[in-house]
Amino acid sequence: MASTPPNIPRSRGRPREFDIDAALDKAIVVFTEKGYYGASVSDLGTALGLTAGSIYKAFDDKRAVFIAALERYIALRTERLRQALESARTGRERVRTLLALYAASSYDDDGRRGCLIVSSAVELAISDPEIAGRVAQSLDVHEKRLALFIRQGQEDGSVPAHVEAAATARLLLCVMQGMRVIGKTGRSKKEMNGLIDKAMKVLD
Numbered sequence: 001m002a003s004t005p006p007n008i009p010r011s012r013g014r015p016r017e018f019d020i021d022a023a024l025d026k027a028i029v030v031f032t033e034k035g036y037y038g039a040s041v042s043d044l045g046t047a048l049g050l051t052a053g054s055i056y057k058a059f060d061d062k063r064a065v066f067i068a069a070l071e072r073y074i075a076l077r078t079e080r081l082r083q084a085l086e087s088a089r090t091g092r093e094r095v096r097t098l099l100a101l102y103a104a105s106s107y108d109d110d111g112r113r114g115c116l117i118v119s120s121a122v123e124l125a126i127s128d129p130e131i132a133g134r135v136a137q138s139l140d141v142h143e144k145r146l147a148l149f150i151r152q153g154q155e156d157g158s159v160p161a162h163v164e165a166a167a168t169a170r171l172l173l174c175v176m177q178g179m180r181v182i183g184k185t186g187r188s189k190k191e192m193n194g195l196i197d198k199a200m201k202v203l204d
Contacts, residue, residue, distance in 0.1 A: 105180065
C-alpha cells in the first residue's frame with residue numbers, strides 16, 4: 001500500500017493507485033536535474049505520469065511537491081548511510097564510510113545529476129527561508145554526525161586526541177558537499193575515490 005509522508009494530507013481526489021513514494025522518487029530526479037525554478041508542473045507531470053490536476057490534488061502546488069521530495073531525499077540518504085555504517089567498527093571507519101558514500105554519488109550519471117541538498121542550498125537560500133532552513137538543518141546533522149564519529153574515534157584510539165572534532169567535521173562536510181558540486185562537471189570513479197584517502201589525512 002502506498003504511504004503518505006507527514007504533513008501531506010491525502011486528497012479525496014487522489015487516484016486510488018497513486019504511489020506517493022514512487023512519485024516523489026521521480027520528482028527528486030526532475031528537481032535535481034532542472035532545479036526548483038527550472039522544473040515546471042508539466043515536467044513533473046510527464047515524469048510522474050500524472051496530469052497537472054492530479055498533482056495539484058495531491059500536493060496543492062509545485063512548492064509542496066518540492067518539500068515532500070526533499071524530505072524523501074533526506075530520508076533515503078539517511079537510510080542508505082545507516083546501512084553502510086553497519087559494518088563500520090571504529091569512529092575512523094565511520095568517517096571513511098560517509099566520505100565513500102559521497103564519493104560514490106559524485107561520478108557517472110549520479111554525479112552529473114547532482115545533489116538535491118546542494119542545489120537547494122544554492123538556488124533557494126535567499127528566496128525561500130523555510131526551505132533554506134530545512135537544508136541548513138540537514139547539513140548541520142551531517143556536521144554533528146561527523147564530529148560524533150571523530151570523537152568516537154578518539155575514544156576507540158583510531159583518531160588522535162589532538163584532532164579538533166568540531167573544526168575537522170566542518171572541513172570534511174565542505175569536502176563532501178564539494179564532491180557533489182564538482183561531480184556535476186563529469187568526474188571518474190578513480191578521481192572521486194582518490195579524494196577519500198586525501199580527506200582522511202586530516203584525522204592523522
